[in-house]
Amino acid sequence: KKTFAIIGLSTFGQYMARFLAERKFDVIVVDNDESRVERVKSFVTKGIIADATDKPTLERLGLKDADAVIVSLGEFIDASLLVLLYLKEIGVDEIYVKVLTEDHAKIVNLVGVTEIIFPEKDSAFTMAQRIDNCNVLDFIPLVEGYSIIDLAPPASFSGKTLGDLDLRNKYGVQVIIIKQATPDNVVVVPTAGHCIKQSDILIVLGRNEDLEQLKSLE
Amino acid sequence: KKTFAIIGLSTFGQYMARFLAERKFDVIVVDNDESRVERVKSFVTKGIIADATDKPTLERLGLKDADAVIVSLGEFIDASLLVLLYLKEIGVDEIYVKVLTEDHAKIVNLVGVTEIIFPEKDSAFTMAQRIDNCNVLDFIPLVEGYSIIDLAPPASFSGKTLGDLDLRNKYGVQVIIIKQATPDNVVVVPTAGHCIKQSDILIVLGRNEDLEQLKSLE
Numbered sequence A, B: 001k002k003t004f005a006i007i008g009l010s011t012f013g014q015y016m017a018r019f020l021a022e023r024k025f026d027v028i029v030v031d032n033d034e035s036r037v038e039r040v041k042s043f044v045t046k047g048i049i050a051d052a053t054d055k056p057t058l059e060r061l062g063l064k065d066a067d068a069v070i071v072s073l074g075e076f077i078d079a080s081l082l083v084l085l086y087l088k089e090i091g092v093d094e095i096y097v098k099v100l101t102e103d104h105a106k107i108v109n110l111v112g113v114t115e116i117i118f119p120e121k122d123s124a125f126t127m128a129q130r131i132d133n134c135n136v137l138d139f140i141p142l143v144e145g146y147s148i149i150d151l152a153p154p155a156s157f158s159g160k161t162l163g164d165l166d167l168r169n170k171y172g173v174q175v176i177i178i179k180q181a182t183p184d185n186v187v188v189v190p191t192a193g194h195c196i197k198q199s200d201i202l203i204v205l206g207r208n209e210d211l212e213q214l215k216s217l218e
């Protein structure tokens, strides 16, 4: 069972706690504001009222074993950087940081994190696409009978190229993205020459029945 | 050419202004904080320093002809509700409101808007799915530098097949869907043999620079 820790119960932090708890994960939260910890107490595994910039406190939480830690300390940029530093020293692998400004993002990037979350910028980007009727993502699930799925490649695909496999003609499906494990990389619009590894994850678009057929291959 | 108005240059509002301006739309912004209007002046069509809750000011802006108005007044919930009311009285059809809390969202919903934007909640939702490796649809816009766009085919594409055009190798882009006008039909996972008509709309995935190159073709 996965465990996630959320440091800082800003609006984003509170919703992360709720959505992760809804997915039945263990959720540990830390905030120095008692009322905010109270607000999520009913659905989190452990709610800790403490100053996250106190390193011993962080160490006692056993965060090294968490699947990921999300830092959401709002405008307290210096606090978020301290906590980020301590999490790295503790040995946490997956760290997500919610940032407040472009500069905050740049500093966090220099320190290095798994991913930066910038809700205002991301939703503005998404909104700008949709307002322009441009975002087919809202469109794809609305095309009856079609889906996009993640697929671990069947053993028979390993070592073959997309060109060899000719999935579009054989199964009527399209590989639109490949998530590679090594190197940790995302290939958007893979070419026919891409050689499939066992560790790849294929993101495939197609008719539901065709995707089912693909999933049943060995 | 489309026109959009942004009332309130919060972080979200500023990014909306930027992303819409980048798509070559006319962007009008209103904020009573001079420094915020200054920050976006270089790329918006018109920057107005004024109190948006002053109805005559709003009326003078000719917002009735805007394709959409985005309200992003942050924690000034009462101001956002007043502005929302006035926009409806002025006769603006498409109104988007960025909300701060669940309750703010409920009140706005009672008044009625085209769409509510709640960045912190939306990104938490997306993040919770991704952290669980479950939903690639939110994955696509978050792959930095890539987009999905609608494209009317350049004249030179008419009558050619996707195989002839070989866009993946020529431009590094992938046509994932084709919306046909005649017959009114959507082709998902088009094959290499698909012959492009002038009336088709191509849904293309690729790196932003490559999509720009594609858009500039004749």
Ligand SMILES: Nc1ncnc2c1ncn2[C@@H]1O[C@H](COP(=O)(O)OP(=O)(O)OP(=O)(O)O)[C@@H](O)[C@H]1O
Binding pocket: A007, A008, A009, A010, A011, A012, A013, A030, A031, A032, A033, A036, A050, A051, A052, A053, A072, A073, A074, A075, A076, A079, A100, B120
């Ligand atoms: N040193 C600290 N230790 C623990 N919690 C902290 C510390 N500093 C700040 N916090 C908490 O971090 C949270 C920051 O939330 P805040 O509401 O300021 O963020 P925000 O920028 O408004 O984010 P959002 O856009 O998600 O609402 C608060 O709950 C605050 O109590």
Ligand SMILES: Nc1ncnc2c1ncn2[C@@H]1O[C@H](COP(=O)(O)OP(=O)(O)OP(=O)(O)O)[C@@H](O)[C@H]1O
Binding pocket: A120, B007, B008, B009, B010, B011, B012, B013, B030, B031, B032, B033, B036, B050, B051, B052, B053, B072, B073, B074, B075, B076, B079, B100
């Ligand atoms: N009556 C008003 N008329 C015009 N502008 C206003 C009015 N009231 C507030 N504003 C503007 O609305 C903006 C609200 O931004 P603010 O930074 O408070 O939002 P926020 O909740 O932090 O949003 P974000 O999460 O996008 O940063 C400010 O730029 C402020 O000047």
